[in-house]
Amino acid sequence: MHLASLTDQTVVNRRTAIGGGLAGLAALAWPGQVRAQAKTRSDDAFVLLLQGLYKPVTHGPKLELPTIHLDDGSYSTTRIYPVMGLTGDTNMTKAIGDFFVQFNGDLCAYHIPGQGQFSMRFGDTNLNTVEDGQGGRFLEGTFELTILEGTGIYKPFVGGHNHMVDKLHFLAPGDGSNGVDEYCFCFISRP
Secondary structure: OOOOHOOOHHHHHHHHHOOOHHHHHHHHHOOOOOOOOOOOOOOOOOEEEEEEEEEOOOOOOOOHHHHHHHHHOOOOEEEEEEEOOOOOOOOEEEEEEEEEEEOOOOEEEEEEEOOOOEEEEEEEEEHHHHHHHOOOEEEEEEEEEEEEEOOOHHHHOOEEEEEEEEEEEOOOOOOOOOOEEEEEEEEEEEE
């Protein structure tokens, strides 16, 4: 079953439950750095959710990130949702920005209007492939990324880390979609 076919209430409850669980995990992962209240901004760490079908980037926004060239044809994009640690962004059902990634490369960027943007390079991975029973497959596991550049409130995160916990769904050919559906939590911390 695709997430899009669930009711809005189910999605909210699922996100709320996962967000609460992630807050506990984040507190273990970053002792002393993550505050217990989701409405409080942490200066050291935050959590984002990447979710939705990827689309190719044809006319991306102008990013102030020298390593990212969105119009070179190598990037795809999906939406970013807040989970924990960003002031003012506590509605987990409303996208706050766009995520851009090279599926055949090692770069990605987060664009969050009004707050800034940042780029990263993929490093170590720990992944497994699981068949979905419908002709597609899941890529499940973790990615470790290094933050290369940042603007706005993300400047202090340059040199920091992103621990991605991902469940990337490569949909069966001919299902009418773009073919790749994302569900990934990003635990982002300062150096």
